[in-house]
Amino acid sequence: MTIQEPANVALAGIPAPGLAFVILVAALCLFAYIMNRRIDLLRKAMPDPRFDDIGERIRLALVYGFGQWKQPRYLVGGIIHILLFAGFMILSLRSLTLIGRGFSAEFNLPGLTGSVGMAYEVLKDYAVLMVLVVCIVAIIRRAVFKPARYAHAPGQGHEAEAYVILGMVSALMLTDMIYDGSHLAATGHTDAGLLPAATVASLFMAGSSPAALNALHIGGYWAHILIFFGFLNYLPMSKHFHVITAIPNVFFANVDKGRIKPVRHGVDEWMDLDECGITRFESFTWKHVLDFYSCADCGRCTDNCPANAVGRSLSPRMISIKARDYAYKYYPVFGTAPDPGDIKFVGDVITESEIWACTTCGACENECPILIEYIDKIVDMRRYLVDQGQVPQSLQKPMQAIKKKGNAYGGAKGKRAAWTKELDGIEVKELKAGDATDLLFFVDSCGSFDPRIQELSRSLARILAKSSTDFGILGQDETDSGNEIRRLGEEGLFEQLAQKNIAAFQDRQFKEIVAFDPHAFNAIKNDYPERFPIVHASQVIDRLIKAGRIRLSSDYLAGRVVTYHDPCYLGRHNQIYYEPRQVIQAVPGVRFRDMERSFDRSFCCSGGGVMLWYESEEEKERMGERRVRMAEQIGAQVIVTGCPFCLINLEDAVKTTGNEGKIEVIDLVELVDRSLV
């Protein structure tokens, strides 16, 4: 039995190639138009030079784009996605081939002929079947099992779109199967194992008349073509734009971890600009808009967001979704844009309570499979609010104090080094301009003024003295590191603080700076416009232990079960995961266990620096309390952390969760100090 190929059959009197041509041109024109409208907004948005470091960008695209590296962090969803993605890669060639077959029945892509062509034919057929099965599984999973992270607040969801897309993909597979299956049914069976999809389809068509098979073959073909182009044009109109934008988005991802973007790229005199931060939607950078386009609504960011977990209204995913909805509505592809009237993006679409709720912990960014950024966007929105003077009262106090006195605690400058007075027998050098030392100990405001954190300052001083390390402090000439000030959006003040510290650094000679506060560490390492060699206390201690300059005993821990809480600004933002653990492991016979959420999935304690002054009234529970329960679960008796603010938050949470006397929270420097031999 022979079967007619679509290219050879005129439809409604129009020769097939003619029709194929019209469809192709129309679909591509439409697609080009839509894409141009979408890209138009990127062009209106703010600049961001993301064309540097091409090597790294290619690596990102390969690892996170094509390699789908983050996907398996959520196993089921990840595997489903990888399978779909692989299927898509394979089937994209098939779609091109099929388009060609509208012009010529014999069309094959160059290279996909002969035995390679045959092999591809087989591979593609497996892919079709697989994608179909995966789509069905995904539909069932969404409809029946409803993973919590896909849930949306009423009226904000895009549930239907997920089904439309899964339906379209399924239809693409089915039409392909009909097209191939009818051919198979008409021309005789090959080995079913080679072309499983076609074989399955042909089984359904067994015994059909040649005319029916012909109709199915041709009908299947054109249906596939139409659905394909429909799909292509639907993508940029839906939340599935990521099918197109994800790889570029990963390619253009942020490669400066831990650093906040400037107010406007390429503008040093930003203070003279008319606007600061997100005054309007177009104040986002083009990359940030691309992020909005690209978000797949998978919910992984929100699932990891500590603010969201304790009941604050912030959901990073919803920032993307709401922003994309806003973009689609006010920058429409068709028709004229509605007037947003009094609706302000910052304030109405994204509310102030969402914006201040973020601890800048970075869990969302770290989890996102396509490396969508949030911290910079939040900071840009805060910059706008700060510029308008809209800052929560509770944050204003410490921010004003930093502005006036260089520390959030309102302490007098002259008292910065007061903590050293209670050190028995250890003289801490206050370095004057021109002095030299090996290690410059940057104490920061918390270590200088918070009585609890002063103890950490003294611990580190004792450790350094014990190891005969030559070190000194800036004393009066030190000012707040500005890490939080920058993240709260007060860029002008941050610049002043950074300049003061930079000047103090430049006036002295040292080999390295050390800080036990990861926030200070991060600011100096990543945010300051001048670079200085800086290490975290855990790194210095790790080196001292390895060099045999200090030794630890097991007396203090005395066999208790120890866990380590990764501080956001040490771990996620600066990838220091191992040194603190190595230090703990240096205690002989230590019983160490990691919590389930550790390393880059660590759970934020609720934020450091000035964030200690901020309390969200939306919270049902404190982040610290959640964290302490996680430690409780693994039977930890000691939680070691590497950040003074984690210490404050977790110590408090130990009390409020009724774990007083059962769990001790201690900073790494304190542990080492108390365990020194």
Next chain:
Amino acid sequence: MKEIFVLAEHRKQQLRDTTWEALAAGRKLAEDLGAELTCLLLGSNVDAMADALAKEAPRVLVVEDPRLEPFHPDACMQTLKAILADRGPFMLVMGNSNALLDLAPGLSVTLDAALATDCFKFEVRDGKPLAWRQMYSYKVNTLVSFKDAERIVATLRGGAFAFTPSGAAVATVEKVASPLGGTTFRRRFVGYVEAEKGDVDVASADIIVSVGRGIGDEPDMEMFESLAEAMGGVLACSRPIVDKNLLPKYHQVGTSGVEVKPKVYLALGISGAFQHVGGIKGSPLLVAVNKDPRAPIFRVAQYGIVADLNQVVPALTDKIKQLKG
């Protein structure tokens, strides 16, 4: 100084404590300066109050006018200006109460008098009065003189002048006709507004009774409320109390709660974490009751009691009520 005047303060037909304290200060000043003491009572239908004053003051001068009740600073100012116009040299003392804050400064301008507010002690040198008051966040004691002023107005720090009733005097109550005539005022009293019970403003309270986790899981909140009431202060707390829903959030003192600037802060069962004491500004008289002698709160407190607060609080409330009479 020939004369000392004491202005009686009253509300809703009740003399206020400030009156007695002012009388105490006035007695002492009159004695030290060898001056005559007169108590001034301005109001409407004040006979009962006048009688009470007559038992304690050598002279009571009363002006009655419906416009003097409730307290009206401008009406008082006009009246005092008229009564005191031809007198002198004199010194007029009154409480440093919130209400009188609307009177004293203006009055000093009107009477062309020197003014010192919130005085806690007086001294006499070379026959002239000098006043002690506090400056710089109430941290520094300052002695001020009134130069050669013939007329002096001074307001008195609450609680600084202890009054002991003598009940001995039998003063004549002298009534003076109201000088107000047909005057109308550009400020008008509309009514009293009682803040909602929950609406207490901890931030601006002068006296704060603050409770912490040491009050236990099922505390008798009324016990603390009645102490606060007896002290004339408001109830505040540390964060765990808010967490336990024992008091609403705006009672929370601390870095992430309300910043307070009281004159007196009584901390009950509060350990003294920085996040808590960091919200206490100025330099109040800080008193702590805690059963742990090593609690950090004792490092910042001026007075402490190491005991179970459940025993201290009822006894303290009773004693205070007793002292107030």
Next chain:
Amino acid sequence: MDIIVCMKWTPDTSEADLTVDKEGKDIRKDDLDFDMNDWDRFAIEEAVQLKEKVGGKVTAVAVAPEDAEGMLRECLARGADEAYQLWDDAFEGSDGYAVAAILAKFIKDRPHDLVLTGTLADDDCGGQIGGMVAAMLDIPGSTLVSKIQISDGKLTCHRELEGGLYESIEMDLPAVLSVATGLNEPRFVSVRAVRKVAALEIPTLELGDLGLEASAVGSDGSRIRIELMELPPEGEGAEIITGKAEEAAAKLAEILKEKGGIGS
């Protein structure tokens, strides 16, 4: 509506360790940070919010030396339309009365519907400027004011008595209101916000510009004089009141009474 706000530039003494200077008549101020008096922050905010509601012009004014320019600039950043600095060497040593006289002269010479001040300043804790200025201008006034409303040239507000009791009052304009803290939420002033008003001029008016006599200001124009300053002795840590709980409570009650810890 023309609103004039009187601002004070005060040393931040609440957290600092203070020492008395050599003459013993003031504290040493070289190490102190100066800032806008906390109460006045609420006054300038209220002025700007009223302007935003009913329109008009806000003028900030301070009797303060040169260093205080930053504070006045901050007022401009907060939304004041103009700012004046009143200073002359002759003003040095002015007490509350003399400062009030300078302010009253400034205010009298220009349109004013409303004058705002803070109720108290953290340095001299006097609480007298508002009332004195009102009397000098012969217009009504009140202290510890919140909930200010203005319509048809009439003003209503609350003024705090004590223990959660307020008086609701009504006044004709012009009037002088000394505000309570907490009556509004002052806006944040960023470094950039101050930069934006960097070019605005803040005129300084001296004795002659104001038409004042030297005898009416400074220590000559003052009615009180500081004779001595001393720091109360500071105890290291708390003095522990001993005795059984009841006895200790009784002793504490006496101490509280003596130190003004028992209000009405």
